Amino acid sequence: MSARTDSPAPHRAGFACFVGRPNAGKSTLTNALVGTKVAITSNRPQTTRHTVRGIVHRPDAQLVLVDTPGLHKPRTLLGERLNDIVRTTWSEVDVIGFCLPADQKLGPGDRFIATELAGIKKTPKVAIVTKTDLVDSKTLAAQLIAIDQLGRDLGIEWAEIIPVSAVDSEAERGAAKKNGADAPAGDRRGAGQVGLLADLLVPLLPESPPLYPEGDLTDEPEQVMVAELIREAALEGVRDELPHSIAVVVEEMLPREDRPADRPLLDIHANVYIERPSQKGIIIGPKGKRLKEVGMKSRKHIEALLGTPVFLDLHVKVAKDWQRDPKQLRKLGF
Numbered sequence: 195m196s197a198r199t200d201s202p203a204p205h206r207a208g209f210a211c212f213v214g215r216p217n218a219g220k221s222t223l224t225n226a227l228v229g230t231k232v233a234i235t236s237n238r239p240q241t242t243r244h245t246v247r248g249i250v251h252r253p254d255a256q257l258v259l260v261d262t263p264g265l266h267k268p269r270t271l272l273g274e275r276l277n278d279i280v281r282t283t284w285s286e287v288d289v290i291g292f293c294l295p296a297d298q299k300l301g302p303g304d305r306f307i308a309t310e311l312a313g314i315k316k317t318p319k320v321a322i323v324t325k326t327d328l329v330d331s332k333t334l335a336a337q338l339i340a341i342d343q344l345g346r347d348l349g350i351e352w353a354e355i356i357p358v359s360a361v362d363s364e365a366e367r368g369a370a371k372k373n374g375a376d377a378p379a380g381d382r383r384g385a386g387q388v389g390l391l392a393d394l395l396v397p398l399l400p401e402s403p404p405l406y407p408e409g410d411l412t413d414e415p416e417q418v419m420v421a422e423l424i425r426e427a428a429l430e431g432v433r434d435e436l437p438h439s440i441a442v443v444v445e446e447m448l449p450r451e452d453r454p455a456d457r458p459l460l461d462i463h464a465n466v467y468i469e470r471p472s473q474k475g476i477i478i479g480p481k482g483k484r485l486k487e488v489g490m491k492s493r494k495h496i497e498a499l500l501g502t503p504v505f506l507d508l509h510v511k512v513a514k515d516w517q518r519d520p521k522q523l524r525k526l527g528f
């Protein structure tokens with residue numbers, strides 16, 4: 195017998211990214227795995243602009259999740275840059291999770307991404323069927339078969355094909371919280387389908403000591419995450435053409451002076467940029483009502499993220515045609 199059988203499994207650490215059509219559930223999956231709201235979810239397509247990493251800490255492994263924007267037909271300079279970010283990410287990670295929603299038949303969008311994926315030979319690819327709570331078992335089975343066939347057609351060898359629902363694990367976490375069992379995130383993970391997904395991804399990572407300190411959930415700078423939370427709130431319920439026209443920049447984050455130690459307040463000043471003066475009304479709303487709601491909603495999320503009360507000061511500014519202007523893009527963080 196070799197000595198190996200007695201030694202514990204080696205620690206593994208590495209990077210995984212989720213790819214897939216807009217709205218496929220990539221950000222939701224990242225959040226469910228990490229156990230906190232780090233990536234931005236929204237029912238509007240293409241809301242994830244920045245590469246946000248969520249970090250799953252386990253005793254046996256550390257899984258660093260890189261959340262990429264959706265790959266799409268570039269029409270603007272911003273579109274091209276986003277696609278570049280996606281391809282670079284794919285070639286750098288240890289495993290790619292290709293997300294395909296269970297409630298939608300495979301379409302040209304999925305094939306487009308799969309064809310690109312087939313070109314990335316070395317990285318193991320896992321097909322993840324998301325939103326399984328939305329379909330019956332027959333539809334799910336048909337989807338699993340279709341994905342298997344897609345792999346055969348394009349010469350992709352799936353390391354796994356995994357069905358998951360992020361909603362189930364959110365409900366589980368909610369129930370755990372209600373019962374007062376608000377254990378550290380690390381203890382809550384591992385439960386349910388999302389935990390199973392992590393179990394399948396971990397063996398595909400290289401042997402390595404942890405890459406990040408225990409407890410780190412993301413290495414995105416706080417200001418970027420705060421800006422994303424504001425953008426997410428600003429996107430809710432606006433007209434279809436607006437989402438791509440909104441960018442948010444946090445200008446300043448400073449603790450308010452002269453506050454007692456037990457009642458701190460963080461002042462955050464942020465600008466919401468739109469492309470045209472005509473869009474101002476949509477964002478601000480009648481008598482400023484919409485902007486107020488955006489402020490209230492995002493403040494709640496920011497306070498939860500940073501763990502401190504926040505005073506949020508939002509201003510709406512016009513940055514003419516920022517998506518097409520390299521100088522403006524750089525200023526807005528792209």
Ligand SMILES: Nc1nc2c(ncn2[C@@H]2O[C@H](COP(=O)(O)OP(=O)(O)OP(=O)(O)O)[C@@H](O)[C@H]2O)c(=O)[nH]1
Nearest residue numbers: 217218219220221222235236239240241242325360
């Ligand atoms: N019912 C159900 N809905 C889900 C599930 N996962 C995600 N969703 C919903 O699907 C929508 C899109 O989810 P996201 O996680 O934002 O999708 P994404 O792939 O990150 O989208 P982009 O950022 O646009 O690329 C949101 O409204 C989610 O609430 C799931 O497991 N079940």
